[in-house]
Amino acid sequence: MDKAKVLINRFGLPRIIIVAFLLVLLVMAVMLDIPLNNLISDALVRTGMNGILVLAMVPGILAGIGLNFGIPIGIVCGLLGGLIAIELDLYGFQALFTAVAISIPLSLVAGYFYGLLLNRVKGSEMTIATYVGFSIVSLMSIGWLVLPFTSEDMRWPIGTGLRTTITLQGRYERILNQWGSFDVFGVTIPTGLLLFMLFFCLLVWLFLRSKMGVAMIAAGDSPKFATASGINVNRMRVVGTMLSTALSAVGIVIYSQSFGFIQLYQAPMFMSFAAVAAILIGGASIKKANIANVLIGALLFQSLLVVSLPVANKVLEDVSSLAEIARIVISNGIILYALTQIGGGE
Amino acid sequence: MDENIKITPPEMSLGQKIKKILTHNMVTVFFVVLCLIGYYYSGLTFGFLLNDIVTRMVRNSFLVLALLLPVMAGMGLNFAIVLGAMCAQAAVIFVTHWGIVGLPGIGVTILLTTPLAMLLGYLTGLLFNKAKGQEMIGGMILGFFSNGIYQLIFLILVGSLIPFNNETLVLSSGVGLRTTIDLADGLKYAVDDFWRLPFTTAGMGFGALMLVHGVIRYIKGIPSLGQKAGNKKYILSSVAGVALAGWLYYIKGTESFINFIKVPMLTAILIGLMCVFTTYFIRTKLGQDFRTVGQDRHIADVSGIHSDKTRLTAMIMSTVFASWGHVIFLQNLGTFSTYGSHEQIGFYSVAALLIGGASVTNAKISHALLGTLLFHTLFIVSPLAGRNLFGDAQLGEYFRVFVAYGVIGVSLVMHAWRKQLENKRRLSQQ
Numbered sequence: 001m002d003k004a005k006v007l008i009n010r011f012g013l014p015r016i017i018i019v020a021f022l023l024v025l026l027v028m029a030v031m032l033d034i035p036l037n038n039l040i041s042d043a044l045v046r047t048g049m050n051g052i053l054v055l056a057m058v059p060g061i062l063a064g065i066g067l068n069f070g071i072p073i074g075i076v077c078g079l080l081g082g083l084i085a086i087e088l089d090l091y092g093f094q095a096l097f098t099a100v101a102i103s104i105p106l107s108l109v110a111g112y113f114y115g116l117l118l119n120r121v122k123g124s125e126m127t128i129a130t131y132v133g134f135s136i137v138s139l140m141s142i143g144w145l146v147l148p149f150t151s152e153d154m155r156w157p158i159g160t161g162l163r164t165t166i167t168l169q170g171r172y173e174r175i176l177n178q179w180g181s182f183d184v185f186g187v188t189i190p191t192g193l194l195l196f197m198l199f200f201c202l203l204v205w206l207f208l209r210s211k212m213g214v215a216m217i218a219a220g221d222s223p224k225f226a227t228a229s230g231i232n233v234n235r236m237r238v239v240g241t242m243l244s245t246a247l248s249a250v251g252i253v254i255y256s257q258s259f260g261f262i263q264l265y266q267a268p269m270f271m272s273f274a275a276v277a278a279i280l281i282g283g284a285s286i287k288k289a290n291i292a293n294v295l296i297g298a299l300l301f302q303s304l305l306v307v308s309l310p311v312a313n314k315v316l317e318d319v320s321s322l323a324e325i326a327r328i329v330i331s332n333g334i335i336l337y338a339l340t341q342i343g344g345g346e
Numbered sequence: 347m348d349e350n351i352k353i354t355p356p357e358m359s360l361g362q363k364i365k366k367i368l369t370h371n372m373v374t375v376f377f378v379v380l381c382l383i384g385y386y387y388s389g390l391t392f393g394f395l396l397n398d399i400v401t402r403m404v405r406n407s408f409l410v411l412a413l414l415l416p417v418m419a420g421m422g423l424n425f426a427i428v429l430g431a432m433c434a435q436a437a438v439i440f441v442t443h444w445g446i447v448g449l450p451g452i453g454v455t456i457l458l459t460t461p462l463a464m465l466l467g468y469l470t471g472l473l474f475n476k477a478k479g480q481e482m483i484g485g486m487i488l489g490f491f492s493n494g495i496y497q498l499i500f501l502i503l504v505g506s507l508i509p510f511n512n513e514t515l516v517l518s519s520g521v522g523l524r525t526t527i528d529l530a531d532g533l534k535y536a537v538d539d540f541w542r543l544p545f546t547t548a549g550m551g552f553g554a555l556m557l558v559h560g561v562i563r564y565i566k567g568i569p570s571l572g573q574k575a576g577n578k579k580y581i582l583s584s585v586a587g588v589a590l591a592g593w594l595y596y597i598k599g600t601e602s603f604i605n606f607i608k609v610p611m612l613t614a615i616l617i618g619l620m621c622v623f624t625t626y627f628i629r630t631k632l633g634q635d636f637r638t639v640g641q642d643r644h645i646a647d648v649s650g651i652h653s654d655k656t657r658l659t660a661m662i663m664s665t666v667f668a669s670w671g672h673v674i675f676l677q678n679l680g681t682f683s684t685y686g687s688h689e690q691i692g693f694y695s696v697a698a699l700l701i702g703g704a705s706v707t708n709a710k711i712s713h714a715l716l717g718t719l720l721f722h723t724l725f726i727v728s729p730l731a732g733r734n735l736f737g738d739a740q741l742g743e744y745f746r747v748f749v750a751y752g753v754i755g756v757s758l759v760m761h762a763w764r765k766q767l768e769n770k771r772r773l774s775q776q
């Protein structure tokens with residue numbers, strides 16, 4: 001009995017509820033004759049497409065800045081990279097890798113300054129990150145209206161500025177998803193997408209085992225102890241923030257190629273919340289996270305979203321918003337739970 | 347900045363004084379300038395602008411005032427007033443369903459919403475006590491979370507589990523409420539229409555009040571706060587009152603549009619009562635407890651104040667006030683989006699308060715009122731100014747949103763930074 005209790009405590013009641021909920025949904029899907037192979041294919045695609053955005057949380061958490069609600073900063077850099085690739089009129093993998101290559105230095109610079117800012121506001125990073133993110137998204141909304149892009153594919157035919165959604169069809173829409181993809185029992189495996197995500201997971205995993213990575217984890221874990229052992233805590237926090245911002249920039253490029261559209265204006269506003277919720281569902285806390293949390297979290301959260309929609313539609317035919325409501329309650333519920341676990345209650 | 351530390355500063359020249367006022371109120375000054383520029387380029391006449399401002403002040407002030415108590419208790423800006431707004435909206439929906447109109451309808455709404463808001467405020471307080479130091483992000487996420495619950499109730503449960511037969515409110519499928527609810531022939535203007543006075547008359551009355559209040563305070567001071575008689579700022583407020591009354595007396599003789607502006611007096615009086623309540627509340631035992639807890643929880647605990655309980659009380663009061671404020675907001679708006687009207691309440695109110703010059707630890711009534719005025723002036727002028735300046739109304743709109751988010755971000759940063767510097771100084775002194 002005690003062992004079970006310890007296990008429940010370690011895993012956290014909300015996570016047990018979420019996993020149970022997913023299992024119930026899956027059973028219902030089978031009973032309602034919803035083809036499982038399509039669901040699994042969708043879940044795999046969405047895991048791969050969100051994976052790197054979720055991965056972006058890891059360096060932030062480990063460096064001690066908490067849940068990085070500020071990833072919209074990296075996201076706008078990634079969007080900018082994607083737009084420049086179109087402006088240069090590139091196609092295929094060339095376009096995709098150009099977008100990634102442009103967005104990384106941009107986001108590293110942005111992440112550097114953002115890291116400096118976060119060093120001055122220790123203890124309130126998460127609230128501030130949220131508002132910095134919101135501010136950047138609204139500032140860039142002005143940017144999308146006035147930036148001197150000329151490509152016909154991106155501008156409104158009449159009026160000023162860039163379109164709200166820019167299609168990637170014929171450019172680099174789903175090229176990673178289709179690269180080496182194959183079917184097993186009717187399930188389509190998006191090989192390229194998953195490999196790309198795993199490659200970035202591997203990079204982060206390697207970094208965390210490097211000398212700098214270990215120093216960063218030490219700085220995030222206990223700043224005082226790290227300072228005593230000669231680690232520059234502030235510098236490590238900046239490194240973590242830069243890495244997190246760069247990963248989110250790459251993440252949004254991958255997300256857009258899988259989604260088939262680049263979404264501008266207000267779209268990135270709430271993307272951080274989904275990523276935060278996913279890693280928390282995967283078992284991370286505000287102080288601890290690892291690659292397994294990313295993979296489990298992205299898979300669980302996205303499966304939940306993929307499965308809940310058709311099930312809800314079949315159960316309540318006129319009401320399609322149940323899945324959306326489930327998403328809101330689950331993702332924000334898990335964040336609230338994590339906030340109460342910091343130990344602020346003494 | 348801290349008003350509890352009384353140091354007599356050396357005499358300053360006028361220039362130094364102006365410089366000090368400007369640097370201490372940078373955000374507010376910036377917004378005054380922004381509003382003036384926006385007004386200039388919007389091409390609006392002053393009368394029209396004033397009309398809009400009066401409407402929006404009456405609509406929003408109460409909600410912004412509801413933010414003051416948690417700041418006092420050291421819980422920062424209460425983004426969770428969204429929960430109060432949801433309670434109000436739920437109550438308004440049921441009252442509209444039952445078809446109770448006018449002031450009785452408002453009465454029933456208040457009766458329904460108050461216990462609900464108390465309950466939710468209590469639960470919010472419990473959550474915040476478990477997540478000390480993260481109240482603001484917690485409140486924000488809690489707002490999103492409860493929005494999910496709210497949608498679950500009004501989009502799915504109403505009509506299926508909760509019997510609710512009403513063709514005008516419920517979707518054609520019989521389950522879930524329509525996305526907009528019209529309060530015309532119902533609660534619309536229920537409070538506002540009770541008693542309306544021309545702006546000129548109301549303004550002259552207010553001017554007279556300012557004069558009387560200023561004179562009395564100048565002669566007597568505020569004994570309970572230890573403020574002596576003869577404070578010069580009361581002469582200033584008396585003069586301002588006379589000037590306001592005089593200007594409006596002049597306007598009354600002209601053909602100006604301002605003569606046609608009407609003020610909903612009952613709503614204005616309610617806002618006034620809220621201000622008076624907040625002012626006197628600070629001087630009560632509970633109010634002083636709020637302050638002590640706000641300054642230092644541990645010292646409060648040591649001196650026998652139950653800090654967790656005090657924080658709970660602050661949250662309950664704030665949520666209840668917010669729900670009342672939202673009732674005022676909705677009856678003035680007359681129609682609302684069922685699933686959206688409450689969402690932005692927290693963010694807009696917090697932005698307004700900060701623009702008025704408040705900070706995370708210091709917020710006064712004057713900040714709330716001035717901030718509401720400036721924020722909503724910007725609301726009115728920015729799309730027009732954007733269109734006239736750049737040929738695009740959307741640009742002005744995005745700019746306003748950016749400024750609102752930015753001002754919250756910047757003031758949070760300033761506050762956190764200052765706190766960090768203070769901690770460092772304290773450490774180095776030890």
